[in-house]
Amino acid sequence: MLAEEEIKEINEEIKQYPYPAVACIDALKIVQKHRGWVSDESVKDIAQLLGISNEEVDGVATFYSRIYRKPVGRNVILVCDSVSCMIMGYESLYEYISKKLGIAFGGTSTDGRFTLLPISCLGDCDNAPAMMINNDHFNRLTADIIDELLERYK
Amino acid sequence: MSLEVNMVKIRIDGKYFEAKPEKNLLETCLSIGIDIPHFCFHPALGSVGACRLCAVKKFRDKDDTKGRIVMSCMEPVTEGLMISVEDPEVKAFRTSVLESLMTNHPHDCPVCDEGGECHLQDMTVMTGHNYRRYDFPKRTYNNQELGPFINHEMNRCIQCYRCVRFYRDYAGGKDLNVFASRNHVYFGRHEDGTLENEFSGNLVEVCPTGVFTDKTLKKHFTRKWDLTNAPSVCVHCSVGCNTIVSERYGSIRRIMSRYNGAVNGYFICDRGRFGYEFLNDEKRIKSVQIRSKKADSLQIIENEQLFTSLNNSELNSKKIVGIGSPRASLESNFALMSLVGKENFYHGISEREYSLTKTISGFFQHSGALIASLKQIEKADAILVLGEDLTNTAPMIALAIRQAARNVPNQEAKKKGIQLWNDAPVRELAQDSKSPVFIATLFKDSLDDVAEVTFHSSSEDIANLGFDIVSGLNNITTDSKTGKKDHQELAGKIAQILKNAKNPLIISGISSGDKAILHAAINIVTSLESVGSGVMMSMVLPDCNSMGLALLPGKSFQDLFILEESHRIDALIVLENDLYRRADEESVNKLFEKCDRVVVLDQLMNKTTQKADILLPAATFAESEGTIVNNEGRAQRFYKAVGNKTQVQESWRWIGELISNRDNNQTDKWNLLDDITESMAIELPLFSKLRKYSPDADFRMLNMKMPRQTIRYSGRTAINANISVSEAKLPQDPDSPLAFSMEGQNENPPSSMVPFYWTPGWNSVQAMYNYLDELDGRMKGGDPGLRLFEQSTGSKRDSLEYNNQKSEVRKNELKIVPVYQIFGSEELSAVSPSIIERIHEPFVFLNPKDSEFFHLSDEESVILEILNIKLNVKVKIENSIVPGQAGLSVNLPGMPYVDIPGTGKFHKL
Amino acid sequence: MERPLTQNIIPGSAALSLDDYRKNGGYKSLGIVFKKMAPAEITNLVKASNLLGRGGAGFPTGVKWSLVPLEGDRSKPNYLVCNADEMEPGTFKDRYLLEGNPHQLIEGMIISAYAIQAEKAYIFLRWAYKKAEEILRKAIDEAYKAGYLGKNVLGSGFNLDLYVHSSAGRYICGEETALLNSLEGKRALPRTKPPFPAISGLFGRPTVVNNVETLSWISHIVRNGSDWFKGLSLTPTGGTKLFGVSGKVKNPGTWELPLGITVRELLEEHAGGMLPGHKFRGALPGGASTDFLVEEHLDVKMDFSTVAAAGSRMGTGTMIVLDDKTCPVAFVHNVERFFALESCGWCTPCREGLPWVEKMLESIEEGTGKMEYLDLLKFNAKYFGPGNTFCAHAPGAAEPLQSGLKYFYDDFVKHITDKKCPWR
Numbered sequence A: 001m002l003a004e005e006e007i008k009e010i011n012e013e014i015k016q017y018p019y020p021a022v023a024c025i026d027a028l029k030i031v032q033k034h035r036g037w038v039s040d041e042s043v044k045d046i047a048q049l050l051g052i053s054n055e056e057v058d059g060v061a062t063f064y065s066r067i068y069r070k071p072v073g074r075n076v077i078l079v080c081d082s083v084s085c086m087i088m089g090y091e092s093l094y095e096y097i098s099k100k101l102g103i104a105f106g107g108t109s110t111d112g113r114f115t116l117l118p119i120s121c122l123g124d125c126d127n128a129p130a131m132m133i134n135n136d137h138f139n140r141l142t143a144d145i146i147d148e149l150l151e152r153y154k
Numbered sequence B: 001m002s003l004e005v006n007m008v009k010i011r012i013d014g015k016y017f018e019a020k021p022e023k024n025l026l027e028t029c030l031s032i033g034i035d036i037p038h039f040c041f042h043p044a045l046g047s048v049g050a051c052r053l054c055a056v057k058k059f060r061d062k063d064d065t066k067g068r069i070v071m072s073c074m075e076p077v078t079e080g081l082m083i084s085v086e087d088p089e090v091k092a093f094r095t096s097v098l099e100s101l102m103t104n105h106p107h108d109c110p111v112c113d114e115g116g117e118c119h120l121q122d123m124t125v126m127t128g129h130n131y132r133r134y135d136f137p138k139r140t141y142n143n144q145e146l147g148p149f150i151n152h153e154m155n156r157c158i159q160c161y162r163c164v165r166f167y168r169d170y171a172g173g174k175d176l177n178v179f180a181s182r183n184h185v186y187f188g189r190h191e192d193g194t195l196e197n198e199f200s201g202n203l204v205e206v207c208p209t210g211v212f213t214d215k216t217l218k219k220h221f222t223r224k225w226d227l228t229n230a231p232s233v234c235v236h237c238s239v240g241c242n243t244i245v246s247e248r249y250g251s252i253r254r255i256m257s258r259y260n261g262a263v264n265g266y267f268i269c270d271r272g273r274f275g276y277e278f279l280n281d282e283k284r285i286k287s288v289q290i291r292s293k294k295a296d297s298l299q300i301i302e303n304e305q306l307f308t309s310l311n312n313s314e315l316n317s318k319k320i321v322g323i324g325s326p327r328a329s330l331e332s333n334f335a336l337m338s339l340v341g342k343e344n345f346y347h348g349i350s351e352r353e354y355s356l357t358k359t360i361s362g363f364f365q366h367s368g369a370l371i372a373s374l375k376q377i378e379k380a381d382a383i384l385v386l387g388e389d390l391t392n393t394a395p396m397i398a399l400a401i402r403q404a405a406r407n408v409p410n411q412e413a414k415k416k417g418i419q420l421w422n423d424a425p426v427r428e429l430a431q432d433s434k435s436p437v438f439i440a441t442l443f444k445d446s447l448d449d450v451a452e453v454t455f456h457s458s459s460e461d462i463a464n465l466g467f468d469i470v471s472g473l474n475n476i477t478t479d480s481k482t483g484k485k486d487h488q489e490l491a492g493k494i495a496q497i498l499k500n501a502k503n504p505l506i507i508s509g510i511s512s513g514d515k516a517i518l519h520a521a522i523n524i525v526t527s528l529e530s531v532g533s534g535v536m537m538s539m540v541l542p543d544c545n546s547m548g549l550a551l552l553p554g555k556s557f558q559d560l561f562i563l564e565e566s567h568r569i570d571a572l573i574v575l576e577n578d579l580y581r582r583a584d585e586e587s588v589n590k591l592f593e594k595c596d597r598v599v600v601l602d603q604l605m606n607k608t609t610q611k612a613d614i615l616l617p618a619a620t621f622a623e624s625e626g627t628i629v630n631n632e633g634r635a636q637r638f639y640k641a642v643g644n645k646t647q648v649q650e651s652w653r654w655i656g657e658l659i660s661n662r663d664n665n666q667t668d669k670w671n672l673l674d675d676i677t678e679s680m681a682i683e684l685p686l687f688s689k690l691r692k693y694s695p696d697a698d699f700r701m702l703n704m705k706m707p708r709q710t711i712r713y714s715g716r717t718a719i720n721a722n723i724s725v726s727e728a729k730l731p732q733d734p735d736s737p738l739a740f741s742m743e744g745q746n747e748n749p750p751s752s753m754v755p756f757y758w759t760p761g762w763n764s765v766q767a768m769y770n771y772l773d774e775l776d777g778r779m780k781g782g783d784p785g786l787r788l789f790e791q792s793t794g795s796k797r798d799s800l801e802y803n804n805q806k807s808e809v810r811k812n813e814l815k816i817v818p819v820y821q822i823f824g825s826e827e828l829s830a831v832s833p834s835i836i837e838r839i840h841e842p843f844v845f846l847n848p849k850d851s852e853f854f855h856l857s858d859e860e861s862v863i864l865e866i867l868n869i870k871l872n873v874k875v876k877i878e879n880s881i882v883p884g885q886a887g888l889s890v891n892l893p894g895m896p897y898v899d900i901p902g903t904g905k906f907h908k909l
Numbered sequence C: 001m002e003r004p005l006t007q008n009i010i011p012g013s014a015a016l017s018l019d020d021y022r023k024n025g026g027y028k029s030l031g032i033v034f035k036k037m038a039p040a041e042i043t044n045l046v047k048a049s050n051l052l053g054r055g056g057a058g059f060p061t062g063v064k065w066s067l068v069p070l071e072g073d074r075s076k077p078n079y080l081v082c083n084a085d086e087m088e089p090g091t092f093k094d095r096y097l098l099e100g101n102p103h104q105l106i107e108g109m110i111i112s113a114y115a116i117q118a119e120k121a122y123i124f125l126r127w128a129y130k131k132a133e134e135i136l137r138k139a140i141d142e143a144y145k146a147g148y149l150g151k152n153v154l155g156s157g158f159n160l161d162l163y164v165h166s167s168a169g170r171y172i173c174g175e176e177t178a179l180l181n182s183l184e185g186k187r188a189l190p191r192t193k194p195p196f197p198a199i200s201g202l203f204g205r206p207t208v209v210n211n212v213e214t215l216s217w218i219s220h221i222v223r224n225g226s227d228w229f230k231g232l233s234l235t236p237t238g239g240t241k242l243f244g245v246s247g248k249v250k251n252p253g254t255w256e257l258p259l260g261i262t263v264r265e266l267l268e269e270h271a272g273g274m275l276p277g278h279k280f281r282g283a284l285p286g287g288a289s290t291d292f293l294v295e296e297h298l299d300v301k302m303d304f305s306t307v308a309a310a311g312s313r314m315g316t317g318t319m320i321v322l323d324d325k326t327c328p329v330a331f332v333h334n335v336e337r338f339f340a341l342e343s344c345g346w347c348t349p350c351r352e353g354l355p356w357v358e359k360m361l362e363s364i365e366e367g368t369g370k371m372e373y374l375d376l377l378k379f380n381a382k383y384f385g386p387g388n389t390f391c392a393h394a395p396g397a398a399e400p401l402q403s404g405l406k407y408f409y410d411d412f413v414k415h416i417t418d419k420k421c422p423w424r
């Protein structure tokens, strides 16, 4: 069941479009904002709200990389693995985080605090290496900065 | 291709051809017979340019030697177009496409159901991809459980997107889609579960590989090349889609669609495809049986014994009665009529069905109205459906309407210079705009999503709406039949739109059982014609040969009950008909009590066969040859796929033998199908056309019959070695030019005689291209079947009476209207195991208000009493049915006959 | 040297506010447009300026606009869409404009929308650009309040609604027709062209899609004229361009410079040359989907036609530098992996060819590659090259692959013969 708040926000999005199905991506993002990810259950709820089939919603949901169809930790670390960051050494940074949290790309730490994912170019190439934690950007990363950041997000 | 105005000249590998500019280059080449490999293009679905296999070289002009690669499916045909299919660079590119498609393919052809008729295999050979260079692990997927019809094996997928384009875009299905992206795209459902769409079976043919295969075939799998095939016609509704029936080891293995440009095109519905399994039912009647007086049970006897035991005087008697059947062939019904005499021949259908069907057949015969074929339905630009739940009573008409709904937006696309084969842009431009389709039915239908307006109401309101449309067309504004302002406004709007349309179409039928609805529909057609409209009409009938039967003389079944009240009947002969599905049990029982001898010809045991004194094993469509007439009056012939080895034979042949026997073998009645056709032609002028409509039994191609088996048919000499080591004699088929053999002549057979599709290089169903004049067009030599009614203009007609009394419904009662189900309401298909899985228990649709009033909840079992008949049914709360009216599922297995519409009341359990 | 697009942006500080933007002449062009210019005149002006699209393909903007039918059915709106998806690796120029001067873009969009008579406009924004999103939403709010957006803009009778649509993350969304599908809430599959979006675009209506940088130019061109614009570049093309450099250079960053400066100037003067101890081996001049330029190309002028003549593409003008401490195979592998992962999965060569390439490159990099792979890589680069695929995604991937093989062939061979990466 979608929360009232979610339904309200989705209905708000629907208003700017010619028909409700257009709000599919917005709806998925709204649900994910509230729940961290989009479950099968949520796919069905969204489908019902927009008057389309589960298949239609899931076809869209599974296409986009920033819609999570599996549960994630409380914080999502997105490490840029594209070419400029590679040149500037994202790989050792990744290894550092990975070792520290005991998880590889795709994993969630046992305490549920972090999920570690790769992301393609963050548009921060002149300040590489870069990453995001949740909605926050960080660049010119070093091991020290990482240590500090991992402390900051609970 | 025939020369037409507006043709353009194009050059393909140095040769010049005339081509139609509204076609794309790929269709053009395929129509000419130039093989261009392709996957994502399908003639019914148009082009999307996804697979990139149909690449050709295009040259700017004569001096351009380099050229550039273009996709032929996306290339408009224009004057002076110069292309090469054979250019080495583009050939190499096509091979590369195949190579990369095969990188992840499981190479499991030996165990794949598609093997031997696989488009992917054909394309692999055609492009010349032989050796793998990819040496990494393959991607794999999990499969889904998709219900009783379709098997899923995703690893074989080559991502051509045809499945979703057919299922979603063409057939309006919602529960199949593509998921994920890149080389992980997945075609399936959101989660395991039955594919809901009524046309899901076409995935089997649309999918070019073995991802979606026929699950019923899997249970008794046979390779295409080992099948014995016959051109046939579907017997599961009145539309008459053309099919191919295939046999091995005496049992039927599958049904595929058979192309008919005027009827079903490339597709058939799931009832038609999967309903065949009744043919293999254990309870099939395979031998002659006679009731022994002592044991009061049926005993198997030899044919000869039959004739000695049948008393000739019985058959000579005046007190002999024959009951025909709308699911038996024209020939069998005619034979019975000949045996018993016209005055003793009864149409084995209810009074209601009889009179409504007669209204339609009479109108069709005498009005000269334009009766739409399925193909013509697809061309309509404004449609009114009056009272017919098409998805359940004539599924393929529903599918055709879905296509017609695109016609108006298509005109917009044309104006913007977008060619109609360019599928995606046409849809993107159209968005959700559609041709005007108005659906006035008793409750919702899965076709509703294409409707501009749906009008779900009582049958009275639907008829009234119809009559108001008539008034609107005749500019009479005063006498609204609905009495409701909004209904009248809607009627006015519909009238206006129908009047302004170029090819309006009115569809109705008799499933609502409501005469007023039918009359309204006919009057709309008449009124439109009187204002010069090119209106088309289509009427849905209940059974595959309802129309054929209606065209024969004969009385209604009901007349029999009245007429014979005090008479006894010496012999009652029932032709392929379970009378308990036609009238209430009491009346039928009484009838049987009056008969001294009951002879029943049928295929499956039912309540009627249990009453037989003599039971004759009648051949099904798969074991016989005959003609049925579809709802548009198209006579179509089916051919046998199984050679008779048992006592089973065509009903007309049984009856012919009875006649010969009665006449002490003075006459040799109807040795061949052609003989009975001749008799019919002589006796009933309407059928005189049938003489020439398909090749006679002695038709030969290059002095040979046409083979039912492919050249690679295996095991002919050994197939019965477990029974006898000597090679069995091949079954004979004196009635048709088809042979039970792999030998013969199969190139370019007459269009009605195509038992399977195969041409060099094409083992898949795509081989059918070579049997067509042009893709999506007619079959070479004209589409099979013969229309019995001619369109004529100017014939003046009177309108039919308006007589729509409000049915009297007392308090605590409801008006009960019939609800048909694609799976379950048709007698024969309902016996097939896969269909059984899709059949609901008997149910009643109830508006929430009524359910509240009667204190009934959803899914609750309840007794519904109609005319003293008590039915145990499940309540289904249904918003779309109006209060005061309830919808009762009809004809589901185990349900007795009830004469509805009528009134009924509930008793709590 | 004029820097019209960026002169008011102060790196590191907040975005230009509405007031500051106005102080510098902002929104003046709106007055000119609504008082003096018919829609078609604006289009003609932009045509005359020869403004080439800054999204990567360099298509003349005025020509694109002129395809939009201004007559015909107006019961549903025309659309203008700003492509702010910027997801190509190595590209970060649009972010600079979005975060620095949002009103410049908004004013440009209002004028552009008026020129094509669009009543609805969207900014299709990259998911990750959270800061830009905040800035844009605030700026749009301000613009509504000031009467630049909404009903009857500045009393002109012209209505315009402008929305920000933040994406859900896929590189292919940047392809203009895939972007339209995404805006319609669908899977971002590219569409068939023709028909072009100008004829049938968003919701089947005439639509123009332009890049952030392209649209940011419009108010300047209206105010200063086409000749002024043409005079800005060192080549006949016209205008300045946002250039960027990333990789092992001393001073990576973004600069607005005239079209026609050389690769060398960009690298040495603006990016400060290579980091100490690093040598230049090559660069993708305009993002990941462009061909390598190498030492011999250092004097090539950075303009659409001149870079093309050197065998590469101007692309987005943001350069990724390959140095001698970075393995070229790893570089190419990284880029190809990106393209393989971002394929939409619609057409065969891209969907199947790219993962194959990616696997071979991975294998070569890890020292398990075979010599046959080199031919297969070349073969694939041609196989999913221009004309063979449905959209320009895979052909973009072909560029670094084919040129990488051409210029760094020996490095590939060495990986295979040594059975290991010489850089590890």
Ligand SMILES: Cc1cc2nc3c(=O)[nH]c(=O)nc-3n(C[C@H](O)[C@H](O)[C@H](O)COP(=O)(O)O)c2cc1C
Residues within 6 Å of the ligand: C052, C053, C054, C055, C056, C057, C058, C059, C061, C083, C084, C085, C086, C087, C088, C171, C172, C173, C174, C175, C176, C177, C209, C210, C211, C212, C214, C215, C391, C392, C393, C396
């Ligand atoms: C795979 C792919 C990704 C693209 N990504 C972007 C992008 O992120 N931003 C952009 O402006 N153009 C992108 N483009 C180019 C657009 O398709 C389009 O040409 C551009 O938005 C037009 O704007 P312009 O004429 O102002 O350059 C991309 C093209 C392709 C093929």
Ligand code: SF4
Residues within 6 Å of the ligand: C172, C190, C342, C343, C344, C345, C346, C347, C348, C350, C351, C389, C390, C391, C392, C393, C394, C395
């Ligand atoms: S090249 Fe083909 S598969 Fe790749 S992104 Fe474009 S359309 Fe999709």
Ligand code: FES
Residues within 6 Å of the ligand: B026, B037, B038, B039, B040, B041, B047, B048, B049, B050, B051, B052, B053, B054, B055, B071, B072, B073, B074
């Ligand atoms: S058939 Fe032309 S691209 Fe698939």
